[in-house]
Amino acid sequence: MGAVKTKRMPRAVREQQMLDAAVRTFGQRGYMAASMDEIAELAGVSKPLVYLYLNSKEDLFTACIRREAKALTEAVRAGARPELPADRQLWSGLTAFFTHTARHPDGWAVLHLQARTHGEVFAAEVAAMRAEIVAFVTQLILDAAREAHRDPDLPEREVSGLAEALVGAAESLADWANATPGVTARQSAATLMNFAWAGLGDLMAGHRWTPPEDDTRATGAQAGRTSPVR
Amino acid sequence: MGAVKTKRMPRAVREQQMLDAAVRTFGQRGYMAASMDEIAELAGVSKPLVYLYLNSKEDLFTACIRREAKALTEAVRAGARPELPADRQLWSGLTAFFTHTARHPDGWAVLHLQARTHGEVFAAEVAAMRAEIVAFVTQLILDAAREAHRDPDLPEREVSGLAEALVGAAESLADWANATPGVTARQSAATLMNFAWAGLGDLMAGHRWTPPEDDTRATGAQAGRTSPVR
Amino acid sequence: MGAVKTKRMPRAVREQQMLDAAVRTFGQRGYMAASMDEIAELAGVSKPLVYLYLNSKEDLFTACIRREAKALTEAVRAGARPELPADRQLWSGLTAFFTHTARHPDGWAVLHLQARTHGEVFAAEVAAMRAEIVAFVTQLILDAAREAHRDPDLPEREVSGLAEALVGAAESLADWANATPGVTARQSAATLMNFAWAGLGDLMAGHRWTPPEDDTRATGAQAGRTSPVR
Amino acid sequence: MGAVKTKRMPRAVREQQMLDAAVRTFGQRGYMAASMDEIAELAGVSKPLVYLYLNSKEDLFTACIRREAKALTEAVRAGARPELPADRQLWSGLTAFFTHTARHPDGWAVLHLQARTHGEVFAAEVAAMRAEIVAFVTQLILDAAREAHRDPDLPEREVSGLAEALVGAAESLADWANATPGVTARQSAATLMNFAWAGLGDLMAGHRWTPPEDDTRATGAQAGRTSPVR
DNA sequence: TATGAATGAGCATTCATTCAT
DNA sequence: CATGAATGAATGCTCATTCAT
Numbered sequence: 001m002g003a004v005k006t007k008r009m010p011r012a013v014r015e016q017q018m019l020d021a022a023v024r025t026f027g028q029r030g031y032m033a034a035s036m037d038e039i040a041e042l043a044g045v046s047k048p049l050v051y052l053y054l055n056s057k058e059d060l061f062t063a064c065i066r067r068e069a070k071a072l073t074e075a076v077r078a079g080a081r082p083e084l085p086a087d088r089q090l091w092s093g094l095t096a097f098f099t100h101t102a103r104h105p106d107g108w109a110v111l112h113l114q115a116r117t118h119g120e121v122f123a124a125e126v127a128a129m130r131a132e133i134v135a136f137v138t139q140l141i142l143d144a145a146r147e148a149h150r151d152p153d154l155p156e157r158e159v160s161g162l163a164e165a166l167v168g169a170a171e172s173l174a175d176w177a178n179a180t181p182g183v184t185a186r187q188s189a190a191t192l193m194n195f196a197w198a199g200l201g202d203l204m205a206g207h208r209w210t211p212p213e214d215d216t217r218a219t220g221a222q223a224g225r226t227s228p229v230r
Numbered sequence: 231m232g233a234v235k236t237k238r239m240p241r242a243v244r245e246q247q248m249l250d251a252a253v254r255t256f257g258q259r260g261y262m263a264a265s266m267d268e269i270a271e272l273a274g275v276s277k278p279l280v281y282l283y284l285n286s287k288e289d290l291f292t293a294c295i296r297r298e299a300k301a302l303t304e305a306v307r308a309g310a311r312p313e314l315p316a317d318r319q320l321w322s323g324l325t326a327f328f329t330h331t332a333r334h335p336d337g338w339a340v341l342h343l344q345a346r347t348h349g350e351v352f353a354a355e356v357a358a359m360r361a362e363i364v365a366f367v368t369q370l371i372l373d374a375a376r377e378a379h380r381d382p383d384l385p386e387r388e389v390s391g392l393a394e395a396l397v398g399a400a401e402s403l404a405d406w407a408n409a410t411p412g413v414t415a416r417q418s419a420a421t422l423m424n425f426a427w428a429g430l431g432d433l434m435a436g437h438r439w440t441p442p443e444d445d446t447r448a449t450g451a452q453a454g455r456t457s458p459v460r
Numbered sequence: 461m462g463a464v465k466t467k468r469m470p471r472a473v474r475e476q477q478m479l480d481a482a483v484r485t486f487g488q489r490g491y492m493a494a495s496m497d498e499i500a501e502l503a504g505v506s507k508p509l510v511y512l513y514l515n516s517k518e519d520l521f522t523a524c525i526r527r528e529a530k531a532l533t534e535a536v537r538a539g540a541r542p543e544l545p546a547d548r549q550l551w552s553g554l555t556a557f558f559t560h561t562a563r564h565p566d567g568w569a570v571l572h573l574q575a576r577t578h579g580e581v582f583a584a585e586v587a588a589m590r591a592e593i594v595a596f597v598t599q600l601i602l603d604a605a606r607e608a609h610r611d612p613d614l615p616e617r618e619v620s621g622l623a624e625a626l627v628g629a630a631e632s633l634a635d636w637a638n639a640t641p642g643v644t645a646r647q648s649a650a651t652l653m654n655f656a657w658a659g660l661g662d663l664m665a666g667h668r669w670t671p672p673e674d675d676t677r678a679t680g681a682q683a684g685r686t687s688p689v690r
Numbered sequence: 691m692g693a694v695k696t697k698r699m700p701r702a703v704r705e706q707q708m709l710d711a712a713v714r715t716f717g718q719r720g721y722m723a724a725s726m727d728e729i730a731e732l733a734g735v736s737k738p739l740v741y742l743y744l745n746s747k748e749d750l751f752t753a754c755i756r757r758e759a760k761a762l763t764e765a766v767r768a769g770a771r772p773e774l775p776a777d778r779q780l781w782s783g784l785t786a787f788f789t790h791t792a793r794h795p796d797g798w799a800v801l802h803l804q805a806r807t808h809g810e811v812f813a814a815e816v817a818a819m820r821a822e823i824v825a826f827v828t829q830l831i832l833d834a835a836r837e838a839h840r841d842p843d844l845p846e847r848e849v850s851g852l853a854e855a856l857v858g859a860a861e862s863l864a865d866w867a868n869a870t871p872g873v874t875a876r877q878s879a880a881t882l883m884n885f886a887w888a889g890l891g892d893l894m895a896g897h898r899w900t901p902p903e904d905d906t907r908a909t910g911a912q913a914g915r916t917s918p919v920r
Numbered sequence: 921t922a923t924g925a926a927t928g929a930g931c932a933t934t935c936a937t938t939c940a941t
Numbered sequence: 942c943a944t945g946a947a948t949g950a951a952t953g954c955t956c957a958t959t960c961a962t
Contacts, residue, residue, distance in 0.1 A: 011921090030347055032262035036957060046923045048959075057957065091441060117260050117343045161413075161421035164406045165399040172398015173391070186441065191391035193439040199429025209427040211321060211420050238940070238946060266932060276948045278934075287932065471942095490807055492722035496936060506944045508938075517936065551901060577720050577803045621863065621873075621881035628862015629855040636854045650901050651851040657899040659889025669887040671781060671880050698925060698961070726953060736927045741954065 015053050018043045023064045027106025031061055031118040058121070065115050065122060068107035069129035075100040076133065086144035090137070091193055094170060098185035101174040108178065112171055130167065137163040141200060148201075166196055245283050248273045253294045257336030261291055261348040288351075295345050295352060298337035299359040305330040306363065316374035320367070321423055324400060328415035331404040338408065342401055360397070368393040371430060378431075396426055475513050478503045483524045487566025491521055491578040518581070525575050525582060528567035529589035535560040536593065546604035550597070551653055554630060558645035561634040568638065572631055590627065597623040601660065608661075626656055705743050708733045713754045717796030721751055721808040748811070755805050755812060758797035759819040765790040766823065776834035780827070781883055784860060788875035791864040798868070802861055820857065828853040831890065838891075856886055 021043035025034040036057055040047040054060040079096020080089040101108040111129070115122040138159055170192060177183040202208075251273035255264040266287055270277040284290040309326020310319040331338040341359070345352040368389055400422055407413040481503035485494040496517055500507040514520040539556020540549040561568040571589070575582040598619055630652060637643040662668075711733035715724040726747055730737040744750040769786020770779040791798040801819070805812040828849055860882055867873040892898075 014921095030262070032260065033348075035955085047957090048924090049922060051958070052922080087439070088442065091439075113343075113347045117347045118263070119260075157417075158421060158424075161403070161406075161418070162425055165403055165422055165425050168402020168406070169395040169399035171402060173395055176391075176394045176398070188391070190439075190441050191388060192395055193441070194388075195392055195395050195429050196425070197429070197439040198432030198437055199425050199427070202428030202432065207428055209317070209321075209420075209423045211416065211423070212318065241946080244946085265930080267930095277932090278949090279947060281933065282947085490722070492720065493808075495934085507936090508945090509943060511937070512943085547899070548902065551899075573803075573807045577807045578723065579720075617877075618881060618884075621866075621878070622885055624866045625859040625863050625882055625885050628866070629859035631862060632858020633851070633855055636851075636858070646901065648851070650899075651848060652855055653899045653901070654848075655852055655855050655889050656885070657889070658892030658897055659885050659887070662888030662892065667888055669777070669781075669880075669883045671876065671883070672778065701925080704925085725951080727951095737953090738928090738955075739926060742926085747953065 011053065014043075014045065014049070018045065018050055018053060018060070019064055019067055022060050023068060023110055024106045026061060026064055026114055027109035031114050031122075036060075061115075061118075061122060062125060064110055065125045068104070068111050069126065071104070071107065072097075072100055072111065073129055073132060076136070080136075080140075086140050086147055087193075087197060089143075090140050090197070091189060093136075093140075094189040094192055095185055097170060098174060098177060098188040102177060102185055105178050108174060112175065134160070134163045134167050137166055144200065162200070166192075169195070241283065244273075244275065244279070248275065248280055248284060248290070249294055249297055252290050253298060253340055254336045256291060256294055256344055257339035261344050261352070266290075291345075291348075291352060292355060294337075294340055295355045298334070298341050299356060301334070301337065302327075302330055302341065303359055303362060306366070310366075310370075316370050316377055317423075317427060320370050320374075320427070321419060323366075323370075324419040324422055325415050327400060328404060328407060328418040332407060332415055335408050338404060342405070364390075364393045364397050367396055374430065392430070396422075399425070471513065474503075474505065474509070478505065478510055478513060478520070479524055479527055482520050483528060483570055484566045486521060486524055486574055487569035491574050491582075496520075521575075521578075521582060522585060524567075524570055525585045528564070528571050529586060531564070531567065532557075532560055532571065533589055533592060536596070540596075540600075546600050546607055547653075547657060549603075550600050550657070551649060553596075553600075554649040554652055555645055557630060558634060558637060558648040562637060562645055565638050568634060572635065594620070594623045594627050597626055604660065622660070626652075629655070701743065704733075704735065704739070708735065708740055708744060708750070709754055709757055712750050713758060713800055714796045716751060716754055716804055717799035721804050721812070726750075751805075751808075751812060752815060754797075754800055755815045758794070758801050759816060761794070761797065762787075762790055762801065763819055763822060766826070770826075770830075776830050776837055777883075777887060780830050780834075780887075781879060783826075783830075784879040784882055785875055787860060788864060788867060788878040792867060792875055795868050798864060802865065824850075824853045824857050827856055834890065852890070856882075859885070 018039070021039050022034075025039045025042060028034075029038070036047055036050060039060070040050050043050065050060070054063060075096050076093050079099075080093030082089065084092065111126050115126040141159055141162060173188045173192060177185070177188045248269070252264075252269050255269045255272060258264075259268070266277055266280060269290070270280045273280065280290065284293060306323050306327050309329075310323030312319065314322065341356050345356040347353075371389060371392065403418045403422060407415070407418045478499070482494075482499050485499045485502060488494075489498070496507055496510060499520070500510050503510065510520070514523060536553050536557050539559075540553030542549065544552065571586050575586040601619055601623060633648045633652060637645070637648045708729070712724075712729050715729045715732060718724075719728070726737055726740060729750070730740045733740065740750065744753060766783050766787050769789075770783030772779065774782065801816050805816040807813075831849060831852065863878045863882060867875070867878045
């Protein structure tokens, strides 16, 4: 049912088959529920070969994460062409992002769902990718400010937070689009652009929403971070 | 190391202790990696008692999800007081949300990370909670439009997408805040309000970002949804 | 669903309720598959009470065996009246036997199926009852010979074997009758009497079926007992 | 203590070793009391290998039943040579039966004791074998009648009952012989032939034992089937 | 290069049994 | 007399991993 069982192929090819099978299995079953047996069978090879090439389940999963992270970032970077103005770059980057996540749902699941839920090691791996994308978006925001000849006057942390929020919204929309039939990548991108761009523009123009001095009352709505209940 | 081993307590109390231990363990280890042994030990009871009271690992996890979902939605609802104007409601709701997720990081991990990655049954459980929150936010958007005496003129799907994006951004920020020391709930809420409110305002005023006719090129950036690569 | 839960009843009564529940549960589920929980619930009492009265699962099972064995032997003895001629005694004893096993299928299952399959201790318990019945039947055979004024001239062991075979046939027929709707105790008894009585008569008259000198051939049909393959 | 621990042998061989160990363990301990651990150890392999080859305890037990049932029926069929007259066939079939049960006491225990007491599924498996043997015996009875040029004139059900009783007696004698040292297969067969053959002859000659009109009295000796006490 | 054979270690679940009241 | 609360000890089963060929 998996790849056609052809004997004696070069290592690189076999490895990709294994990663394909692994991404699919991890994406659908989850890291722990995926068994090496299933992956090997789906890849059309024997289990010892998987170990020979990829050492362990952990290493295999890490390899999956890396491959998928690379594919995703490359897709986004390829989408956002630097010669365009910042807003167009953001638009095309988002479109590329949604297109990629829609075409590789298992890879996306591995990155967004599985890698973050099964140990610090894997989480760190995606965090790196995410940081790269956030940095990219941050840069875009700053570029946009520069293009608009406006001094952004946004504190470092706030820009980070914005980029975080934007990326978070994009991730969430990707999940939602994958789960909702009929939503195109362009639609997702448009929704997010509409939502974000005007906000960013306003923000850069200094129009901010000002929080009330103090609306803290009663139950647990203390604004400051309190020690978490463990 | 867990709860003080006190013998002979009423069932209701013991059940809560077990849920505490389970939320913590599930939140940190993940559903599959968490062992009933560890949970029982952390709860200060023997494994059979856990089974006697909570039937199975699945049921235990479901009970965790329900308890944490209820706690979170109640915290948000308690935060957003309906007598306030819509923007203030959103603000205080967000603040309550970030406060709660910061104080209950394991509960938040259970809801946001674990429940969504370990089977349709659990995912459906959180999806219900999420839907409730999205509906709440959607209502807030519509109320805001009404308060501003503007005909929102936003198509149904777009409002849904907006609410999705907003909630997604909030979830993402919650994760980020939990992982970044020193970020307060107020800061997260302010970031998101700034990001979202102006954008929403512009949107309702009809200022939209218009996507270019066609910027598709080369690699995989087709805007339409294509069959996913599996 | 079990006995009506009445509080505070004399020990003897409670014990019988427990034995009722136990016989039913053991008969239907088997010794090992029957849980003390189920028995206690069916008896309408708490588990500790079962232990208080009957000590352990083993003791409880033994008590069941004894009670049912006693009931069965008494039914058979009561059926076979000693003032009748031997054939009539056998007939009425058989009828009583089949009647009893049909009316107490769970008790019969405990004796015939469960007790013999779960350890030497229990098997010995039924073996005693069985020996008693076999002895009774043996006596009947000898009586019959005496009544017919014939010197039986049957060696001890052969008579034992005959009684064994007769009892075994009866047991087998009891199972068969319990599993085959519409078979009455009289029918079972008649079948067996027809089958056995004439044979016994012939036998006592010296008409025997003579085994061939030696028909042993080839595979494993050695008549002598050989060391069992373990 | 178990089989000599030889490493790396072909699957078919290992499977037989496992079945040997399983038959022995199931036969002596019973289905439920037998642990997969014990079976694996006795087979000289690790537990996972047992599962790899035989899937589950249920499947393993079923495999045991099938193997032993096949061995037993083949032994009986091989013993009863069709070219002989019916009485000789019965004799040699019985001899083969007692020889086999004596040489394979655990296999016999699995079939006769364990399989019938641990679930319908297993019981059905042996019931099929038993039905085959009963049919074989029934045929022998009819053949015998034909050879004797007598119109048997035996109603269908009665012949079934007879065959049942005969087979039941044989089974019972097998148990008895296994438990009584010094009893040979020939002796058991002779006992049964003497017991049965003359009776059958008489029966076919129309000499029947006639039950009395009504000998019912008092306690529970009602001949008709009454509702069982549960 | 590739695999059939094999296992150590762990996990969810159940059960007979006992305390403390 | 009676029970709610609690557990030690198994048991069936699975999985990542390795060895011998």
